Amino acid sequence: MVSPSPGPAGERLRRWRLVLGGGEADSGLCALGGRDAAMDGTLEALYGSGSGKSGTRRDSGNRSAGLGGSVPRVARWLGDIRTYFPKSVVQVMQRDAIERLDLSSLLLQPEMLEAVEADVHLVGTLLSLDKAMPEATKEAARAVVRKVVEDLEKRLAARTRATLTGALDRSARTSRPRHRDIDWDRTIRANLKNYLPEHRTVVPERLVGHGRAAQGVKKDVVLCIDQSGSMAASVVFASVFGAVLASMRSIATRLVVFDTAVVDLTDQLDDPVDVLFGTQLGGGTDINRALAYCQSRIIRPADTVVVLISDLYEGGIRDEMLKRVAAMKASGVQFVALLALSDEGAPAYDREHAAALAALGVPAFACTPDLFPDVMAAAMERRPIPVPDACS
Incomplete structure (x- = not known):
């Protein structure tokens, strides 16, 4: 086993060695030293064969690797991956570690939260653990969530306000x-x-x-958000958008979250962090019940936009849900169904229900947060809502 030689061929060997890991790869490719060896160790701890819920891996050479259940060990590993990999890769590895090695319980400890790289998926995990979180951890968790929310607001708020202000002016x-x-x-x-x-x-x-x-309200917007576990990223983005819309005087914004129960979080829209901690990820889904509540709060149908954010896996009464959507449309409400509001790829969703909504003239598609302002602008101007290339 030799060290990789300089040049393109040696670099290829080095990369393959890092991809394949240890064990048999050690004798077939090349040895790693220094920074490369340390990088290989962080990958081995997470992706080594045999790693799983136990967090431990043993290969043919009887070397042990893994993260185990030790907070200091995991914290060191989180620091190491930030040293060796860019932020986007760190976030993927963190997500994989939580899923593969069952590290969720460790996130209930403040020292762990100080070590992680905050992103939307981590926020979703923290929200799902909220009820089990000890008081000593809650402030650290809120700090993580607030950092992500503030970053999203910087990214999305200015363009959202500019796009929707223009749409309101045109519609007037x-x-x-x-x-x-x-x-x-x-x-x-x-x-x-x-x-x-x-x-x-x-x-x-x-x-x-x-x-x-006009000094008064021009449009009413109702965000109706499915808080089932699969919608975690969408809940985070929708809460941020809800706060941005609520900051615009010409738009009256209502934010409703639901599973089998319905919770109106409109009075917390001045702080999206409070909105997020008011959600309860997981549980069943009753879209019909949620839409019944939203319908009861509509007082100006012709000036109202309802955005349902859900994967449409309905656990309630399907026919009643569709009748309710049809009734809102007939009264003049602009209705949009977003299967997901996130930066990820095409989501899993109930295709039969999506087709049924499309037959009622309701566009049903997944959309990235960057394109959400354009979708809302089209709805406010009462023009057909195109499905952009970045939506599916």
Whole structure:
């Protein structure tokens, strides 16, 4: 067994050795030393053959590896992977460690939370552990959640406000404006067919005007969020968007979460962290019951957008759910069904229910958070909602 030689061939051997791990790979490829050996150790602890819920791995050379159940050992491992891998890889490895090595219980200890790299998936795990979390850990957990929420707000808030403000302004245009509210540029464009060459002028048959500035609410938005365990990332993003929408005076936002029960978290929208800790991930799903509650709170159907965020695995009454959606649509409500609101790939969802909603004229698709403002803008302007390439 030799050290990898310099050059492209040696680099290929080195990479294959790191991919394949120890054991038989040791004799067939090359030896690792220094930083590479330490990196290999962090990978072996998580992905070595035989690693699993026990967190321990033994190979043909009787070397032991793994994370075990020791908080100091896991904390050191979390520090090591941040040393050797970029942030995006660290987050994947953390997620794999929680799932493969059953480390969820260790996240109930403050020193562990200080060592982890915070991301949306970690927030979902912490929320699912909330009821089991000791008081000594809750403040550390809230700090982790708040960091992720603040990062998401920086990423999403400015564009969301700009996009939706523009949509509200456009939807407020009127065809019977007062003289001082006429949008002359749009009026001229709309009447170019009426140009009279002999008079070198346009005869405006239709006036296009700016909506008069209103201090009141222009649109009502209801976010109805499925809090079953599979929707964890969507719950996090939707809570952040709910807080951003609630900060806009021209939009009245209601946020409702549900499993088999329905909880209205609207009064906590000023702090998305409070919203997230008000959820309870897991449990069953009763979409019909949740929509019944949302329907009872709609007072201006023609100015209301309802966004159902759910994988549509309905545990309630399917036919009643569809009748309720149809009734809301008939009353003038703009209804959108998002199968997921996350940065991940295509989700698992009930295709039969998605097809049934589509037959009612309700778009049902998964969408990335970056495209959510465009979806909302289309709904507010009451124009067809396209399914972007990044949605499925």
